[in-house]
Amino acid sequence: MSLPPPAPPVFSSGSPVPEGHRSGFASFVGRPNAGKSTLTNAIVGTKVAITSDKPQTTRSVVRGIVHRPDAQLVLVDTPGVHRPRTLLGERLNDLVLTTWNEVDVVAVCFPANEKIGPGDRFIVNELTKVKRTPKIAVATKTDLATPERIAEHLLDISALGHDTGTDWMEIVPVSAQDGDQVDLLADLLVKRLPEGPPLYPEGELTDSPEETLVAELVREAALDGVRDELPHSIAVVVEEMGLREDRPEDKPLLDVHATLYVERDSQKGIVIGRKGARLKTVGAAARRQIEAMLGTPVYLDLRVKIAKDWQRDPRQLRKLGF
């Protein structure tokens, strides 16, 4: 007796998955501020990863999912890789190496408005530890550079590949801001994915829990306008989130209780501001972003607590979700 052939794969809508459909994972890497989160958002077409002009703002692995008739591309947004100085730094770098090993293709971002530097070299050298994963080089932020500068940049990227023994599958210039060549990059990433049915239901944009996204939006608001070491000292945990009971169906209200952790008393003062003014502004900005993302009015209760030196303390790191 022979087993019946397996049922052909179908989309969650019920329509059959076409032959040659591809699915898999891609990861953008690059030094802090290289434009990885912005590129993720441009490819997915909606705000899933936070962006900011402060380096190293991405801490959690947020995935954006691109649904196309011929493919499903899952983008894994990793933290910026850097020389570890704290325990948090080490954990982040481990997370990055693990991610690189597991994805189908890695795209390394080099901002076209800046010269290739030691930070880029460090990353590309680290990348040589993952031999099997195909690598694509992306020259980002091309809207900020002249054609001559872009040409020079592409040559530098190629030379860096040569020096480190890295075989770039492609070198692509893009501007996430203008949407220039973003579709081409998506095509090139898809080409590297194995054949297979979709991994996530249609319409899903990210699999990170809403709490994580909300916490990231609060952190993004809190980072706006702070300087020096403080950005790295801020962590946000959403303690509780849920629709308020006893509300009419057409007037829902989402209650969000979040804690903003800093490392020292002096930082607490800065974050809260004079008579709480700064915290109020941060709360209002975060609330608007959360409302825009979730499409529901939000009541945001934001508290500030000190988790002493949490970046160096394993127990605190675990508590904060690292």
Ligand SMILES: Nc1nc2c(ncn2[C@@H]2O[C@H](COP(=O)(O)OP(=O)(O)OP(=O)(O)O)[C@@H](O)[C@H]2O)c(=O)[nH]1
């Ligand atoms: N003009 C221009 N600016 C860009 C572009 N892409 C990103 N940026 C800006 O560059 C800064 C950093 O972008 P992000 O996407 O947060 O960079 P990232 O690599 O994810 O940064 P980390 O999370 O710190 O690793 C932000 O201020 C972006 O607005 C682009 O294509 N053009």
